[in-house]
Amino acid sequence: MLDKRLRCDKLKNKIMTAEQAAEFFKDGMIVGTSGFTPAGYPKAVPLALAKRAENGDKIGITVITGASVGDELDGALSRAGVLKKRYPYQTNKDCRDAINKGKIEFADMHLSHVPQWIKYGFFGKIDIALIEALAITEDGGIIPTTSIGISNVLAEKAEKIIIEINTSQPMELEGIHDIYSPKNPPLRDVIPLLKSDDRIGTTYIPCDPDKIAAIVVTDIKDKTREVAPIDETSKAIAEHLISFLDNEVKQGRLPENLLPLQSGVGSVANAVVGGLIDSKFEHLSVYSEVIQDSVIDLLDSGKVYFASGTSITISPGRLDDFYKNISKYKNKIILRPQEISNNPEIIRRLGIIAMNTAIEVDIYGNVNSTNVMGSKIMNGIGGSGDFARNAYLTVFTTPSTALYGEISAIVPMVSHHDHLEHDVDVIVTEQGIADLRGLSPKERAKVIINNCSHPNFKDKLNDHYNNVLVKSKSKHTPHLLEEALSWHRKFLETGSMK
Helix, strand or coil, X not given: CHHHHXXXXXXXXXXXXXXXXXXXXXXXXXXXXXXXXXXXXXXXXXXXXXXXXHCCCCCCEEEECCCCCCHHXXXXXXXXXXXXXXXXXXXXXXXXXXXXCCCCEECCCXXXXXHHHHHHCCCCCCCEEEEEECEECCCCXXXXXXXXXXXXXXXXXXXXXXXXXXXXXXXXXXXXXXXXXXXXXXXXXXXXXXXCCCCCCECCXXXXXXXXXXXXXXXXXXXXXXXXXXXXXXXXXXXXXXHHHHHHHHCCCCCCCCCCEEECCCHHHHHHHHHHHHCCCCCEEEECCXXXXXXXXXXXXXXXXXXXXXXXXXXXXXXXHHHHCHHHCCCCEXXXXXXXXXXXXXXXXXXXXXXXXXXXXECCCCEECCEECCCEECCCCCCHHHHHHHCCEEEEECCCEECCCCEECEECCCCCCCECHHHCCEEEECCEEEECCCCCHHHHHHHHHHHHXXXXXXXXXHHHHHHHHHHCCCCCCCCCHHHHXXXXXXXXXXXXXX
């Protein structure tokens, strides 16, 4: 069985235990790993490294991943005190708590920037690349599993490579990958990708086998996240968005089969995309980062004919079924490195319809998608900025309230700016939709308040806006900083914005 997975004879003497491989890691190292939201990430070696620390070894490392990874990596290393600095995105509770307590330094980044920074040397030397693999080819090439992320760049730039061959990942995944890596300027060429289903690279990551220091065989499965069922709020958001897209087609601004779709991660995003199943749209394509449950549903329904991403993240209850039926998806799904899936050149060329989620939106169209109350990190900006700035159409969705209706998601001024008003075309809540294209700041304020805010907060928002419109010296974007911040201050003092 292992002969099918490890085909390079000269590497067979590199097989060792996870505990032995964990000894390669030294205090102060910069480590890059595979994994993206959370799929295809290493598991056995991080657990062994955490055990080293729990047994008394003093070791602290910087970890760079493609995006979020599972508890065996972020969680175990956070709890053991091994994780000292983290880039660029995370979703693990223990990691998040340690970041917000100041125990882990975290730098939130646009995901398209991460592979470039590695190539340019901005992070410093990558000491070890820790990559989960399906198999290793005869000449040492790495065949990824359920994600690619930054694995190809790590294999190129790291001093040493440790590979986890994961036998729980089905061999049927082989062939689903398309590895293409642009050169650095001034040698960078046009990326020859014109459609979502174009293949432009290899099915494996080219790798110098002499850099592979260890191979660990494991069978630990991806710990993907549950996706909440579609509730009435998500259904209403989806209906508003589909109605908007339908009108765009009628106005001649979109073709009947739309343009390639991108969606952020999480339950709301999954539900919004899932709403397309009951729409009239046909022959759709997806060009995104993560292929979630709803995309599989759209493929099954025939609504989507092809999906491109950098990771497949299927909820736990559906993962085994996906693996059993992967043969029917192999000619409909492609996985690319995130420097291609999130590449601004491609996003602009294909005319992506970008649909991402917000924590809060202010009345002028600025979006906060990362920090609660301005300073408590949730997950990170991820790829939403890559798509928002470059998409043909940029949509942000959010329920109009949070915390059981105590907080308005529409506020006078966001507590943290991730996506500026200049990049945001459309806001959608369960209350309605605000098309912001071509509107001045004052016009945006009116349409966002009246179309998207919850009835419990609408009058208060209108009163605030009318008040600042009178009192503010500037009439272009009327603001009274003290009054705008009072919304968040009231929540901090009382637990409610009401």
